[in-house]
Amino acid sequence: MHNNKSKIIIAFFTVIVFLFGIYIGRTSTNIDYTLSLNENLPVSRNDFDIFWNVWRFVEENYAERDNLNKQAMIYGAISGLIKSLDDPYSIFFEPKDSQRFQEDVSGKFEGIGAEIGIRDEILTVIAPLKNTPAEKAGLKAGDKILKIGDTITNELTIDEAVNLIRGPGGTMIILTIMSDGTANNRDVSIMRDTINIPIVDLNYITKNNLKIAHFSLYHFTATASQEFGNKANEIIKNKADAVILDLRNNPGGFLEVANELASYFLEKDAIIAIEDFGNKKQEYRSLGINILGNLPMVILVNQGSASASEIMAGALRDNKNIKLIGETTFGKGSVQELQEFSGGASVKLTIAKWLTPKGISIKDEGLKPDIEIKLTDDDLKNNKDTQLNKAVETLSEMIKKN
Structure with missing residues (x-):
């Protein structure tokens, strides 16, 4: 999982702060590029004369040139290169920030x-x-x-x-x-x-003699697979009649985890997500666990549902016509790759966009719910969850019709 080159599908950095997103582990060796001054690096397309001319101008003329931090200057130049892409999700991490990134993945900070x-x-x-x-x-x-x-x-x-x-x-x-x-x-x-980071929560709601599992998933962290699996087995053991999968305020996590958790509801090889690199596409498919696939189900989403949670919600709606209830999701539709370099620095670079199984991009648009219910300030003040109430009502009607 924590190898040197990883893909990330996430818009964000958390204030906690998670600096990770959705990862696909990939085995590779550390790229041995030394982030230090080297005027003999090959230049294929760009003329770096102006860079070295400015570098020497600073070295020779800056008022405090005896105190220049050459490594900081190099990191600053690389950071400027990435910032020039005008992409908030492409970032250069100095070693200290790269180390923080890895620490954040542990889920405690x-x-x-x-x-x-x-x-x-x-x-x-x-x-x-x-x-x-x-x-x-x-x-x-x-x-x-x-x-x-x-x-x-x-x-x-x-x-x-x-x-x-x-x-x-x-x-x-x-x-x-x-x-x-x-x-x-x-x-x-x-x-x-x-x-x-909280992972999962499971409660049961009784309505019209129905036992409905309210299954909340808060994040797609590395430990989510085991916890989700345990709760899924509990739902089967307790003979729940239906499931409400609650992805509200779930900002994302590891892609391989999203792929596995969606597999609890889907047959083997059902498409869960598509990566679009512009010149090629790659599909991610269900593992076919499918122990919850026969239960009536709805999904709760809101503005805080992003990235991996959008992938899971989109996969279940596209494959099984499962209704989304709540508010339009955030709309994070790009894929980043994390590359580590010698010396401890790393770069997170946008390399693709992801699509739902039906080939729909949700970038900036999000997933629009089938049933829109917005929580009002009065709802929040009175601890009234109208979205959850609508989910229970919708499932009750679905089961009654069938």
């Missing part, structure tokens, strides 16, 4: 517990995680982050925003937030803490 991305060129909350400081402070999917402390966010990259928001447990961060449907900004003070 310090921060506020929310995932952020850039939507319409505005830093936006994708999903606050369950039982985290962000959720307790009232952050919601779709909230716009205008300031982090005293720093205006309109020109920040995701990684720069992450660095500002993340910090040791027990320290405070103030975010200036604008929520949808409100005219005024508000300052939200959040105490950072150690974050443990």
Whole structure:
């Protein structure tokens, strides 16, 4: 899993911060490119004279030239190269940031517990995680982050925003937030803490003599497969009549995990996702576990459903006409590849877009629900889950008709 070259399908960096997304493990050796000054590197298409001329100009004329940090200059140049792509999901990581990336994949770190991305060129909350400081402070999917402390966010990259928001447990961060449907900004003070990513939760709802499994999946982490499998077997053992798969505020995770979990509902070799590289396509297919495939089912989604959760929801709708209930999903439709380099630096680069089994791209558009139900502020204040209620009602009607 944690090899040197991985594919990622995720829009975001989390404020917790997850800097990972959906991965496909791939065996490869570390690329032995040394990120250091070397004027003898081969040049095939571009003339780097201006780069070396500027480099020498700085070396010879900068007021504090005796204190130049050559390695920092090189990393800055590489970072500028990646930023020139104007793609918020392509990032260069210096060794310290690359190490943090790997630590975040473990699923335990310090921060506020929310995932952020850039939507319409505005830093936006994708999903606050369950039982985290962000959720307790009232952050919601779709909230716009205008300031982090005293720093205006309109020109920040995701990684720069992450660095500002993340910090040791027990320290405070103030975010200036604008929520949808409100005219005024508000300052939200959040105490950072150690974050443990929640994975799954299973409860049962009784309605009209039906036992409905409310199966919540919060993230597609490396440990999700085992936990999901245990709960799936519990659903069968307890003879549930139907399943509500709740993917709300699920920001994504490992692609191979999404592929495996979707396989609990699909026959072998059903297409789960398609990678489109422009000149070729690659299909990801069901493993055929399918122990939940015969149960009536609906899926709950919202603005915080992104990446792997969109892949799973799209796969189940395209293959089995399973209804989506809630709100339009985030719309993360690109694929990134993580490449490590010697010295500890790494680059996360967008290499493709992904499509649903029917060949539909959800980039920027998201998955539109079959039944749209929006949670109002009054619903939230009164702890009323109208989306879940609609899911229960829909399943009851489906079973009654059949």
